[in-house]
Amino acid sequence: MKLLEVKGLKASVEGISILRGVDLEINAGEVHAIMGLNGSGKSTLSKVLAGHPSYQVTGGEVLFNGQDLFELPPEERARVGLFLAFQYPVEVPGVSNSAFLRLAYNTIQTSRGKDELDPLEFDDLVRERIKVVEMDPAFLDRSVNEGFSGGEKKRNEILQMALLDPKLAILDETDSGLDIDALRIVANGVNSLRSEHNAIVMVTHYQRLLNYIVPDFVHVMDAGRIVKTGDKTLALELEERGYDWLRAVA
Amino acid sequence: MKSDDCLAGLLADAAQRDAFSVLRGQAEVRARALKFPQDKDDDWRLTGLAVLHEQEYLPAGKTTQIPSIEGFAIPGSCRIVFVDGFYHPALSDLSGQDEIRVSPLGREEKSLHAHFDKGMKDAVFAQINARNFTDCAWVHVQGEIQRIVHVLHVTTPHQKPVVSYGRALVVLEANARVTLVEEYTGPDSPYSVNSMTEAVLGEGADLRHIRVQREGAQAVHLGHALVTLSRGAHYDSTALALGGRFSRYDQRVLHQGEGSDVRLDGLILADESQVADTHTRIEHLAPGCRSLQQHKCIANGNSIAVFSGNIVVHRNAKGTDTRQSSRNLLLSSKARIDAQPQLEIMNDDVSCKHGATMGKLDAEELFYLMSRGLRESQARKLLIHAFAAEIVDRISIQTLVRSLRESIDGRLV
Structure with a gap:
């Protein structure tokens, strides 16, 4: 089943064209990796899909479950099952992590016609799900991401993914800033959430994450387009040869 | 109305014949000398006084109405309720007092008079309050037990706009402790409230003061507080300005005793066409005192929020430590926030830090x-x-x- 269809997507930020015609198709049950150098447009693609207000879509279309994604504001995209794990998770001082998680969870539940959980019920749920990322429950009582280390922020992102149960999760450089133990934990968390009903897109510079979360497809972006698609061996080849040989082809 | 008429109107009330008639007379003389504030006055220029000229307010009388105070009750507190400026026995609960005595005007301990009306002689509305106050919450605390005293001011709906007066004197003996919650509320029709709260803290005394102004949408609220600290006393204040069409809170704190400690927190939340103004003045008169101030304004709609925070460190106040922060959140392009931290330092053995930020979401x-x-x-x-x-x-x-x-x-x- 086609989950995401990106056709000729063009987008710009502050008048500068970044995406110059991206084509991508993702089916339920698949894991995709998008690789590329800094500035190739891979993070922009994630933010455009999530609806970040700083980016303007200038061409092409995106269908999510057959629905025009750009007709939906960011919160509706989350409600229909799109999730972006941020490269730099935002600190929200004064908003308790547990209250935020519960509000987000209940909002999504309601939009799916399911019952909300009261604080006690939610506490049980979140303490169960938090095990997925081996996160200290003390982080639930703190302000959202405030003063969290890089690794703790990324775990908090995957905890949100575990709670919101998205159809498509885009992990934007979730591996950056993680030491090898944290990387393993986060990757295990993501793997435990994989199913034939959902799909995962990993945006990353490096091959090492792909040792833990093995992709079905690897795409290489350059200058705002996907210039090559292959299987997991493409990532190994990139690790060995760098990106230059692809740029020459493009 | 012209300013002169506003002042004359407010002073036209029949002077009360009570133990305070001399004081009331003096207050009237001072009020006439001070004149009604003008937009150009330093102390008022940011606020915009136009709204005060729009309406005539009749002095409120004793009402037979019993307003609902449901939703305001604080469990376990000692509650004194004033309705339109008059003590309301049926709504109040002064029971269970021992180390804390709370009384309305006429039933107070006369020894408290020595502390009454000891300042803000330069503030015209404080003088009008001294001239016209109809009642007073007398709070005398001798114990160290922690108990909440809840002073609730309710204005009732009237056909014509009324002005009522709130007044409180809180005296803490040495090492006494108490929490004072002051609240102001009323209907959404036009009215005006003028309040004055004095607190006198003995040596080592500790006052937690929470002031909640959530007047009705058309109200004019002019509030004052004067707090004096003896040696080693501690004053911790949270003042919230949420309601009213026009509100002003003048809070002055005097560090008179060595090593006294103050924390002042304030929040203004203004929306639509509200004008809300908080002026604070902390005076360091004795050595080794600390003050920590944190004020926030949130302004939405086309509201105006003003914070003017003055800290004065006098010549002999060596070893003063003050921190002041003013953080502001502007939610609309039509709203305005004026934040003015001001330091006056008259000696060089001090540590003073202050900062102000202005931001959007x-x-x-x-x-x-x-x-x-x-x-x-x-x-x-x-x-x-x-x-x-x-x-x-x-x-x-x-x-x-x-x-x-x-x-x-x-x-x-």
Whole structure:
């Protein structure tokens, strides 16, 4: 089943064209990796899909479950099952992590016609799900991401993914800033959430994450387009040869 | 109305014949000499006084109405309620007092008179209050037990706008402790309230003072507080200005005793066409005192919020330590916030720090919350609450915090 269809997507930020015609198709049950150098447009693609207000879509279309994604504001995209794990998770001082998680969870539940959980019920749920990322429950009582280390922020992102149960999760450089133990934990968390009903897109510079979360497809972006698609061996080849040989082809 | 007429109107009330008639007479003389404030006056230029000229207010009389105070009750507190400026015995609960004595005007301990009306002689509305006050909450604390004294001012609906007066004197003997909650509320029709609260802290005394102004939408509120600290005393104040069409709070704190300690927190939440102004003045008159001030303004709609925070360190106040922070959140392009931290330092053995910030809601924070399914309005509310929480959450009375959150929510629709 086609989950995401990106056709000729063009987008710009502050008048500068970044995406110059991206084509991508993702089916339920698949894991995709998008690789590329800094500035190739891979993070922009994630933010455009999530609806970040700083980016303007200038061409092409995106269908999510057959629905025009750009007709939906960011919160509706989350409600229909799109999730972006941020490269730099935002600190929200004064908003308790547990209250935020519960509000987000209940909002999504309601939009799916399911019952909300009261604080006690939610506490049980979140303490169960938090095990997925081996996160200290003390982080639930703190302000959202405030003063969290890089690794703790990324775990908090995957905890949100575990709670919101998205159809498509885009992990934007979730591996950056993680030491090898944290990387393993986060990757295990993501793997435990994989199913034939959902799909995962990993945006990353490096091959090492792909040792833990093995992709079905690897795409290489350059200058705002996907210039090559292959299987997991493409990532190994990139690790060995760098990106230059692809740029020459493009 | 012209300014002269405004002043004449406010002084036309029949002078009360009571133990304070001499004091009332002196206050009238001072009020006439001070004149009605003008827009060009330094102390008022940011506020805009036009609204005070629009309306004539009749002195409120004793009412037979019994307003509902449901939703205001604080469990376990000693409650004194004033309706339109008059003590209301049926709504009050002065029982169970021992180390704390609370009385209305006429039943007070006469020894307290020595502390009455000891300052703000340069503030015209404080003088008008001294001339016209109809009642007073006399609070005398001798014990160290922690108990809440709740002073509630309610204005009732009237056909013609009325002005009523609130007055309180809180005296803490040496090492006494108490929590004072002052609240102001009323209907959404036009009226005016003028209040004056004096607190005198003996050596080592500790006053936690929570002031909640949530007047009705058309109200004019002119509030004053004067707090004097003896050696080693501690004053911890949270003042919230949420309601009223026009509100002003003048708070003055005097460090008279060595090593006294003050914390002043304040929050203004202004929306639509509200004008809300807080002027504070902390005077360091003795050595080794500390003051920590944190003020926040949130302005939405086409409201105006003003914070003027003055800290004066006198010549002999060596070893003074003061911190002041003013953080402000502007929610609309038509709203205005004026934040003015001011330091006057007259000796060089001091540590004074102050800072002010002005910002909008953070777009990245909003997007982050929305990317998790929250509507923009939900996300905005959450962030505004978070901004206010730093002030509101220091209040440890849970029933009050809950009702304040609802008040804040109600203002952010």
